[in-house]
Amino acid sequence: MTPPSVAQTVVTGPSRTPAPRRDAWRRAWRSLTKAVWPLLAIVVLLIITVAAFAGPAIAPKDPNRQNIINRLQPPMQVDRAGVVQHYLGTDALGRDVLSRLIYGARVSLLVGFTAVFIGGALGVVLGMTAGFVGGRIDAFIMRLADIQLAFPFILLAIMFLVVLGSGVLNLVLILGIGQWVTYARIARAQTMSQREKEYVEAALALGARRASVLFKTILPNILAPLIVIASFNVASVILAEAALSFLGLGVPPTVPTWGGMLAESRDQLLAGRWWLAVYPGVAIMLTVLAFNILGDWLRDFLDPRLRGVD
Amino acid sequence: MAIRSLVIALALGLSLAFQAFAQAPDANTLVVAQSVDASKLDPADTGSRPEANIAAHLWGTLVQTTSDGDIVPYFAETWTTNDTGTEITFRMVPGLQCHDGEPLTAIDAAYSFNRAKDPELAFTGNTPGFIFASLGFVEARADSDLDVTIVMEQRNPIALGLIGEVFIHCMDSYMAMSKDEAADNPVGSGPYRFIEWIKDDRIVLERVADYPFAVEGAFERIVWRVIPEASTRAAELMDGNVDIVANVSPDQAATIDASGRATVQAVAGTRRIYVGFNLRDEFAASHDNPIAIEAINNVLVRRAMNHAVDVETICTQLLGTDCERATGLVNPPNDPPDLEPYAFDPEGAERLLDEAGYPRGADGVRFSIRLQSPNNRYLNDANVALAVGQYLSDVGVQTDVDLLDFSSVYVPLIIGGNMAGPLFLLGSGGATWNALYDMADLSRVDAGTNYTGWDNPDWFSGWDRIAATTDEAEQRVIVNEMLQVFYDDAPWLMMYFQPDFYGVSTRIDWDARRDEKVIVTDATLR
Numbered sequence: 001m002t003p004p005s006v007a008q009t010v011v012t013g014p015s016r017t018p019a020p021r022r023d024a025w026r027r028a029w030r031s032l033t034k035a036v037w038p039l040l041a042i043v044v045l046l047i048i049t050v051a052a053f054a055g056p057a058i059a060p061k062d063p064n065r066q067n068i069i070n071r072l073q074p075p076m077q078v079d080r081a082g083v084v085q086h087y088l089g090t091d092a093l094g095r096d097v098l099s100r101l102i103y104g105a106r107v108s109l110l111v112g113f114t115a116v117f118i119g120g121a122l123g124v125v126l127g128m129t130a131g132f133v134g135g136r137i138d139a140f141i142m143r144l145a146d147i148q149l150a151f152p153f154i155l156l157a158i159m160f161l162v163v164l165g166s167g168v169l170n171l172v173l174i175l176g177i178g179q180w181v182t183y184a185r186i187a188r189a190q191t192m193s194q195r196e197k198e199y200v201e202a203a204l205a206l207g208a209r210r211a212s213v214l215f216k217t218i219l220p221n222i223l224a225p226l227i228v229i230a231s232f233n234v235a236s237v238i239l240a241e242a243a244l245s246f247l248g249l250g251v252p253p254t255v256p257t258w259g260g261m262l263a264e265s266r267d268q269l270l271a272g273r274w275w276l277a278v279y280p281g282v283a284i285m286l287t288v289l290a291f292n293i294l295g296d297w298l299r300d301f302l303d304p305r306l307r308g309v310d
Numbered sequence: 311m312a313i314r315s316l317v318i319a320l321a322l323g324l325s326l327a328f329q330a331f332a333q334a335p336d337a338n339t340l341v342v343a344q345s346v347d348a349s350k351l352d353p354a355d356t357g358s359r360p361e362a363n364i365a366a367h368l369w370g371t372l373v374q375t376t377s378d379g380d381i382v383p384y385f386a387e388t389w390t391t392n393d394t395g396t397e398i399t400f401r402m403v404p405g406l407q408c409h410d411g412e413p414l415t416a417i418d419a420a421y422s423f424n425r426a427k428d429p430e431l432a433f434t435g436n437t438p439g440f441i442f443a444s445l446g447f448v449e450a451r452a453d454s455d456l457d458v459t460i461v462m463e464q465r466n467p468i469a470l471g472l473i474g475e476v477f478i479h480c481m482d483s484y485m486a487m488s489k490d491e492a493a494d495n496p497v498g499s500g501p502y503r504f505i506e507w508i509k510d511d512r513i514v515l516e517r518v519a520d521y522p523f524a525v526e527g528a529f530e531r532i533v534w535r536v537i538p539e540a541s542t543r544a545a546e547l548m549d550g551n552v553d554i555v556a557n558v559s560p561d562q563a564a565t566i567d568a569s570g571r572a573t574v575q576a577v578a579g580t581r582r583i584y585v586g587f588n589l590r591d592e593f594a595a596s597h598d599n600p601i602a603i604e605a606i607n608n609v610l611v612r613r614a615m616n617h618a619v620d621v622e623t624i625c626t627q628l629l630g631t632d633c634e635r636a637t638g639l640v641n642p643p644n645d646p647p648d649l650e651p652y653a654f655d656p657e658g659a660e661r662l663l664d665e666a667g668y669p670r671g672a673d674g675v676r677f678s679i680r681l682q683s684p685n686n687r688y689l690n691d692a693n694v695a696l697a698v699g700q701y702l703s704d705v706g707v708q709t710d711v712d713l714l715d716f717s718s719v720y721v722p723l724i725i726g727g728n729m730a731g732p733l734f735l736l737g738s739g740g741a742t743w744n745a746l747y748d749m750a751d752l753s754r755v756d757a758g759t760n761y762t763g764w765d766n767p768d769w770f771s772g773w774d775r776i777a778a779t780t781d782e783a784e785q786r787v788i789v790n791e792m793l794q795v796f797y798d799d800a801p802w803l804m805m806y807f808q809p810d811f812y813g814v815s816t817r818i819d820w821d822a823r824r825d826e827k828v829i830v831t832d833a834t835l836r
Contacts, residue, residue, distance in 0.1 A: 066700040068627040072561075092561070092628075093693055093700075162718075253685070253692065253713045267540050267559045 031301050038297035041290035048287055052105040059099040060087070063256045067094035072268070075275050089275045091264060100256040101279055107257040108287060111172055112238040116230050118176025123183025124219070124226060130184065131191030132214050142188070145181040153178050154243060161249040168251050171244065175237050182229060190222035224302040231298055235291035242284050258284050334550045338530035340818065340833055342554045343543045345686070347510050347536040350493035353477035354426035355435035359739065360556075362436065363828040364534050367515055368498035369477035370523070372400050372419065372458075373470055377823040379743025381470045384523065385419070385478055385499075386458075395465025395780070396448075398473070402456045408480035409503040409518060416458035421481040423450035423460065431489050437476050439758045444750035445472045464777040467785060468746045501525075501831050502532060510536055527834040538686075547572045547813040554820060555813035556828055557689065560630025563811060572815050575822045576631060579810040580641045580740035582748070583688060585681065585698060585803035587612055588731030590763035602679040602732045605668060605707075612800040614662035616652040619701040621805055623654075628690050628697060629809055636804040638796045639738075639752070644745035646790045649797055652804060659705045668706075676706035682723070683735035687716040689808055695735045698803070709733070724761055736761060737808060741825055745789050746776070752796075764801035768792075 032039045051058065070086075071094040079085050088097040130138040148156075160174045194200060195218070203213045244250040245259030253260060258280040265276035335341045348361040356365045372386040386400035406414040426437040427447065441447070446463030453459055460473055483497040496504045501524060502515035513534040517524070535552065537543045540559045546552040548569040558566065563574040587606040594603045605611045625633035634642070635651035663669075668676040679702075683695030692713050699709035714720045724730040738759065741747040751759040755770060772792040776785050796802075812822040820833035 066697060068623060068697055071627055093696055254696070254711060268561060270541050270544055271561050271565050273561075 028301060032297070035297060037293050041293040041297075044286055044290040045294070048105050048283075048290075049109065051102045052109045055102050055106055059096075059102045061096035061099040063095060063099040063103040064254065065095065070094040072273055074273075088279050089273075091261070091276055092268065097261075097275060097279055100261060101258070101283055103256045104258045104261060104280065104283065105287075107168065107251055107255060108238050108241060108284070111168070111175060111241045112234040112291075114172045115175035115237045115241075116179060116233045118172065119179025119233070120183050120226065120230055122177070123180035123185075124187045126180065127184030127187025128191045128214055128218065128222075131188035132195055132210070132218070134192075138188070141184065145184055148178075148181050154240065157240065157244060158247070158249055161244065166249050166252060168255070171241060171250055175240055178240075179233055179237065182233065183226060186225055186229060187222060190225065191218055194218045194221055228295055228299045228302060231291055231295035235288040235295070238284065238291070239288055335533070335553065337835055339533060340529040340531070340554070340830055341533045341535055341552045342556075342828060342830060343535045343537045343546060343552045344556050344828075345536075345538055345540070345543070348507075348513065351496040351504070351507070351513075352433075352435075352489075352493045353422065353479045353496070354431070354437055355433040355493070356437070356477070357435045359826050364513055364515075365477055366500070366827065366829055367502040367532060367831065368496050368500050368504060369479055370406075370500045371474050371476060371478060372402075373474040375471055375474050375741070375743060375825075377821075377825070377827075379741065381474065381743075384474075385414075389470075396462050397459050398462075398469060399453065399457055399459040402458065403522065404456060406499070406522070408483060409498045410480070410483055412480040412482050414478065414480055414499055415455045416452040417455070418480045419458040419478050420450040420452040421484075422478045423447070423476060425484065426476065440750070441472050441475055443757050443759075444747075444753050445469060465780070467776065467782075468744045468750070471741065471743055471747055472750075501528070505531075512536065525832045528831055529833060529835070532830060544813060547815065550815065550817075552813075553815040553818050554828065554830065554833070556810075558811040558813045559690070560809075560811055563630060566813050570816070572813050575812045575814055577810050577812070577822045577824050578633075579808045580742055580748075580825050581688070581737045581808040581810075582636060582639055582641070582740050583691075583694070583735070583737045583805045583808050584636070584639075585615075585805065586731070586734050586736055586762040587801055587803070588728070588734060588762060589765075589801065590728055593729055593731060593763070596729070597732065599679065599732070601677045605666070605677055605679070606732050608666050609799060610662050610666035611668065612803070613652070614659040614666065614705070615702060615707065615803050616800055617655045617659040617662065618705045618707070619698055619803065619805075620654040621651075624694055624697050625806055625809075628693050629806075630811075631809045633806045633809060636806055638793045638804065639740075639802070640745045640748040640789075640793060641740045641742050641807055644742070644748070646793045646797075648790070649793065652800075656701075656705050663706065670706045674706060675708045678708040678710065679732055680710050680712055681733040681735065682712045682714060682720070682730045684716040684720045685713040687720070688735075688737045689810070691735060691737075694805075698735070698805075728761060728763060730761075733803070734761070739826060740807070745786075745793075749789070749792065762801045764799070766795060766799050766801075768795045769799075 032042070070090055071092055073086055073090040075089040076084050076087060077089070086096050086098065088101065091097055091100070126141050130141040157174050157178060161170060164170045200213060200217060203217045208217070241250055241257070242259030242262065245257045246263040250259055251257055261280035262277055265273070268276050344360040344363070346358065346360050348364055349357070350361070351365065351368070353365060353369045356362045370385045372384060373381050374384045376382055385402055385406060387403050389398055389400045391398050400419070402416055402419060408414050425431065426433055427442060445466055448461040448463055450458060450460050462469060466472070478499055480497060480499065484492055487495060494507070498504060501518055501521050503518050505514040505516050507513045515532045517528060517530050537546060540557065541562070543552065543555045544558060544562045544566055547555045548566060548571050550571055558574055566572050566574050589607060597603055621635040622633070625631060637645055637649040637651050663676055670676050681695060681699050683691055685692045695711050695713065699711040702709040714723070720730070724734060724736065738751055751757070752764065752769065753773065755765045769792050772788050775788050779785055810822065810826060814820055814822070817836055818833050819836055820830060823829065
């Protein structure tokens with residue numbers, strides 16, 4: 001699933017009078033309760049977030065503890081004492097699939113949010129600078145963006161990870177750097193439209209510094225479309241992490257990740273060990289779906305033209 | 311109407327294209343799937359087993375080793391050894407020729423040996439890297455059109471077996487090519503001629519008409535396909551698109567057997583899988599964990615680690631077969647009869663570690679260490695390495711397993727600079743026809759295959775004693791003494807001889823060999 005293009009994003013502006021914060025939250029809650037899917041998406045994401053943060057407390061086993069005698073046990077298999085030891089079964093080394101799934105959520109969310117934060121921060125700063133200053137700086141930053149867009153991202157990521165080596169930090173960095181262009185282009189377009197507005201001219205006339213105008217005056221007014229993009233972007237970054245881990249270029253194989261679990265399941269699928277692929281696959285699908293639904297809702301919610309339209 | 315025609319044409323084109331990719335082989339064609347492609351097809355520079363498998367069909371050798379370990383004539387019909395045992399003269403079969411029509415004589419045979427040693431060409435493959443080092447090769451000379459003599463530094467009891475791995479090729483064709491040209495344009499001398507090579511996809515060979523050693527009923531064409539994924543190889547086998555698949559995952563054996571289109575042949579292989587202790591000074595100087603280095607240089611720790619790992623369970627669970635743990639580097643039945651494999655004894659391992667001066671700390675850890683392993687090179691290697699790591703951690707040796715890509719990272723690390731470790735998992739090809747062949751990995755301290763850098767003089771002085779006698783019984787006594795030294799000093803964490811699983815289509819008759827060689831000249835259609 002790809003993030004929406006610039007054309008799909010909603011342009012908001014300072015022309016509307018900002019509602020008091022409490023009203024906004026109340027309106028958001030009303031909108032969420034009216035539309036069931038975004039609420040479900042939030043519930044799913046909350047569950048995954050809790051699982052990620054409370055992993056050690058709620059995981060039934062050590063995710064890396066092997067027991068090769070008990071390898072490839074199907075889900076809900078009872079032992080001699082009539083007790084289910086592994087609710088979602090075990091993998092090829094006898095590790096508990098449920099525990100690995102719970103710990104895998106950590107990596108997916110960590111990589112997803114951190115990479116989007118890095119890409120967003122970099123993109124917004126560069127995009128706003130380009131849009132506000134214009135001229136050669138604008139041209140230079142935008143040509144950089146064009147060059148990066150000319151490379152297929154996954155190929156670029158593979159190239160960097162082969163050179164730098166795999167690992168969470170490198171993965172987050174490359175995924176983050178890969179996202180900046182999207183934010184930069186939106187931030188630039190928004191800044192260009194805002195800098196001609198009277199409230200910006202007034203701030204400059206009152207002697208405010210350019211950096212202050214840029215980040216204190218303009219930024220709050222262009223945040224809405226960026227937040228929408230970020231919500232979609234988290235989903236695509238999680239998918240990219242899964243793809244890179246599947247290719248063996250993500251985090252080290254000893255760290256449980258959903259993509260890595262999928263990769264390990266390859267050789268077992270022909271033999272009918274479906275649980276090794278289905279559970280991490282469903283986890284990835286649910287997370288990505290939830291972020292996308294949430295992104296759709298945010299886009300509609302923050303669009304003044306759709307206000308009051310269900 | 312035009313759009314409809316276009317759609318139909320597109321559909322037809324696509325169906326033909328897919329047919330071309332997934333077509334079942336005809337009655338004259340045998341398709342073999344291997345996990346990796348050849349990197350070069352130069353007879354003097356073959357390296358990996360998949361490469362050597364293809365080369366064995368393109369080029370002949372002076373003698374051959376059968377799957378039972380017997381040495382039989384091939385390009386050479388007879389041979390004699392001089393009194394000191396340093397020269398073996400081979401009388402070649404008259405009338406041989408290479409695939410380009412050039413007559414193949416003793417001059418070409420001598421050239422084949424000498425070319426592999428040419429310092430200007432700087433080959434690093436099996437012939438210069440292992441065969442010549444183990445053989446003590448000095449030179450080859452043509453005494454006449456039919457007589458070629460191989461000169462060695464000293465008598466070598468396994469010389470014939472080693473010489474039988476050197477591919478014979480024609481001088482004129484190879485003199486006319488540069489090293490790079492020769493790597494891609496093989497001119498063969500064996501039962502099959504080269505037709506085409508689509509990199510990372512397939513190599514196609516065609517049977518040579520009137521080949522003097524041809525087997526009746528052999529296939530007209532052999533297609534060597536590259537299919538990296540084990541599950542894809544299995545699926546292609548069960549779909550009938552492939553006849554022989556190497557490196558079948560044991561977890562897929564039951565599914566393949568149940569398909570009715572193929573069966574899995576399991577053979578007790580000869581590849582020695584072990585965890586090496588990197589004992590080299592240059593590695594120790596550069597490694598950032600001096601406690602681990604100090605520990606593995608202590609023989610008590612090495613023995614303790616041998617006791618800590620349950621190799622039998624690893625075999626049963628991860629390799630899908632029972633196996634007997636190795637006592638050293640020699641394959642059965644040539645291993646010493648009096649040696650018992652290290653027993654799985656975690657309590658004993660803990661006692662030895664205490665005795666060596668590495669008690670458990672407050673966190674239960676004695677010391678930490680890194681185990682590096684290739685990923686997808688040997689049967690289930692990554693999982694085996696992870697399991698070894700777990701067993702070692704269980705006795706307090708906190709082991710971090712580092713899984714590395716074989717070709718791009720592991721090979722340069724271990725063969726390029728012997729810098730893998732402190733623990734490294736490795737497999738080394740072996741044989742069943744003579745203990746000395748397996749022991750030749752440690753033929754000298756600086757041998758390319760002595761990856762641990764082990765330098766125990768009690769072992770290495772044994773080679774001169776073996777060369778000094780022609781009495782096989784006396785040699786065997788020395789061999790057993792050397793293997794006892796190896797067992798006691800434990801430069802390897804001894805694991806197992808890798809079982810091999812081959813998927814074989816039910817439409818052909820073919821038997822897998824123990825030595826990992828996929829030789830299909832005798833494969834026939836049922």
